Each structure stands twice: as structure tokens, then as C-alpha cells.
Amino acid sequence: MDRIAIIGYSGHSYVVLDACLKNDLPVQFYSDLFEKDENPFDLQYIGNESGAIFDWNLADSYILGIGDNNIREKISSRIIANGKKILNVIHPTSTIANFVQLGHGIYIGPQTIVNALVQIGDCCIINSGAIVEHECRIGNNVHLAPGSVLAGQVAIGKNTFIGANAVIKQGIIIGDNVIIGAGSVVLNNIPTGEVWVGNPAKKLR
Numbered sequence: 001m002d003r004i005a006i007i008g009y010s011g012h013s014y015v016v017l018d019a020c021l022k023n024d025l026p027v028q029f030y031s032d033l034f035e036k037d038e039n040p041f042d043l044q045y046i047g048n049e050s051g052a053i054f055d056w057n058l059a060d061s062y063i064l065g066i067g068d069n070n071i072r073e074k075i076s077s078r079i080i081a082n083g084k085k086i087l088n089v090i091h092p093t094s095t096i097a098n099f100v101q102l103g104h105g106i107y108i109g110p111q112t113i114v115n116a117l118v119q120i121g122d123c124c125i126i127n128s129g130a131i132v133e134h135e136c137r138i139g140n141n142v143h144l145a146p147g148s149v150l151a152g153q154v155a156i157g158k159n160t161f162i163g164a165n166a167v168i169k170q171g172i173i174i175g176d177n178v179i180i181g182a183g184s185v186v187l188n189n190i191p192t193g194e195v196w197v198g199n200p201a202k203k204l205r
Contacts, residue, residue, distance in 0.1 A: 004087065005029035005059035007049055007075050009036055012125075013065025016107050017041050019091040020063065029059055049078060056082040063087050064105050064123060069159045073141045076105050076123045086123070094126075103140065121158065139176065157192060166201075 006013055006020075009030040020027050028044060031054070035045040047054045062079045064086065066072045079086050086105035090096065094112040103122035108114065114132045121140035126132060128146040136150045139158035144150070148162045151170035156162070160174055163182035168174070173189045180186060181197030181204075190196055195204040 002060040002085075003028055003058065004061050004063060005031055005046060006043070006063045006065045007031050007079075008065035009043070012067035014040065015109065015128075016063060016065045016089050019089050019107070019109070022092050023089070025087075025089070027063065030065075049075060056084060059084070061085040061087050063089055064107065067125065067143065069141045069143055069161060072105075072123050073159065076141075109146070115152075133170075145182065 004027045006017060006027050009032045017027060029046045030043040031046055031049040033048050046058050062084055064072055064076065066075060076086055088102060088104060088106045090108040091110040093110045094108045096114045097116040099117050100114055101119040103120060105123035106120055108126045109128040111129045112126050114126065115134045117135045118132050120138045121142065123141045124138055125143040127144055130144045130147065131149045133150055133152040135153045137155045139156055141159045142156050144162045145164040147165040149167045151168060153171045154168045155173045157174060157176035157178065159176055160178040162180045163184060165182060166180045166184045168186045172186055175190060175192030177193045178190050179195045180201065183199065184197050184201040185199040186196065186201045196202060197204050
């Protein structure tokens with residue numbers, strides 16, 4: 001059996017670890033900037049994965065427990081550069097259609113729905129209760145917050161964050177490194193690097 005480590009040990013990682021338990025996926029180690037005083041999942045601390053003395057051979061496979069898109073991208077690059085696998089974690093209460101394409105390092109949370117012919121890139125978070133309708137294309141390192149909805153044929157660029165309960169209209173194209181505020185309703189295409197909020201969503205900066 002693989003020795004598995006999670007990168008990050010607070011907040012979002014606890015949600016990921018709970019899904020691991022429900023999937024009988026044993027995680028033995030955690031990596032973080034420092035050893036935590038609280039250890040709710042009784043894992044062994046193996047140091048900081050960016051440190052010079054970190055031993056990559058302690059684990060065979062890694063799971064991402066980091067919510068920030070940019071940090072998740074950097075950590076996944078380190079894992080791959082060291083010849084290790086990044087596992088997907090899919091909560092057993094989620095619904096994943098046939099003919100869905102998944103990259104690696106993905107977390108799909110409880111009560112999510114991912115419908116037919118969806119493509120999800122590497123190291124994405126599809127958080128609790130999110131809905132991804134048919135033929136959506138999601139780039140690498142995207143975070144869909146809880147309750148967000150992508151109607152059919154939506155395209156999301158890499159490193160983009162979609163806030164909680166935001167709704168993206170069918171056929172909309174959103175660029176890279178975009179932030180959509182919580183509760184926003186997006187009715188227009190959004191270029192790279194912009195922040196949009198509101199109902200209907202408008203450019204903030």
C-alpha cells in the first residue's frame with residue numbers, strides 16, 4: 001500500500017482528510033510550514049516540503065490540502081519534479097457523470113454534481129455542493145467554492161477562483177487568474193486577470 005502524505009494541515013485540508021477517511025484512503029503524514037499543536041487526524045509530521053532537508057522518499061503519493069490556487073500550483077510542481085504522484089480525492093456523496101475527464105490532484109467535495117463531458121484540469125477544487133453542468137471546461141488550479149454553479153458549456157481559465165454561490169451563465173468564457181465574488185451572477189465573458197462581483201456581476205478592477 002502506498003504511503004500517502006497531505007500537503008497542508010489546517011482548514012481545507014481537514015475537509016480533504018475527512019473525504020479520504022470516507023474512501024478508506026489511508027493518509028499517514030502531513031507537511032506544513034511547521035509542526036502543529038493540534039493533530040486531529042493523528043498524522044506524522046514530516047516537515048516543510050519546500051525545505052532543503054525534506055525527504056521526498058517518506059511518501060509515495062501526495063494529496064493537496066491547500067485552498068490557495070497559486071500555492072497549490074507551486075506545490076504540485078515540486079511534487080511532480082520529485083517524481084511523485086498527486087492523488088485525486090472524490091467525496092463518495094458526489095455525483096460524477098460518465099465521460100468526464102479528470103486531471104490529477106483534484107478534490108471534489110460532498111454533494112457536488114459534475115455532469116456529462118466535463119473536463120477538469122489538474123489540481124482543481126470543486127467544493128461542497130458545487131454544480132458543474134454538461135461540457136464545461138475547467139483549467140488547472142481552479143477553485144469552485146461551495147454552492148457555485150457553472151451552467152453548460154462554460155470555460156474557466158487556469159488559477160481562477162469562483163466564489164461561494166456564484167452562478168455562471170451557460171456558454172460564458174472566463175479567463176485565467178480571475179476572481180468572481182461570492183453570490184455573483186456572471187452574464188458576460190470575463191478577460192484574464194479581472195475581479196467581478198454582484199448580481200449581475202460587474203468589473204471591480
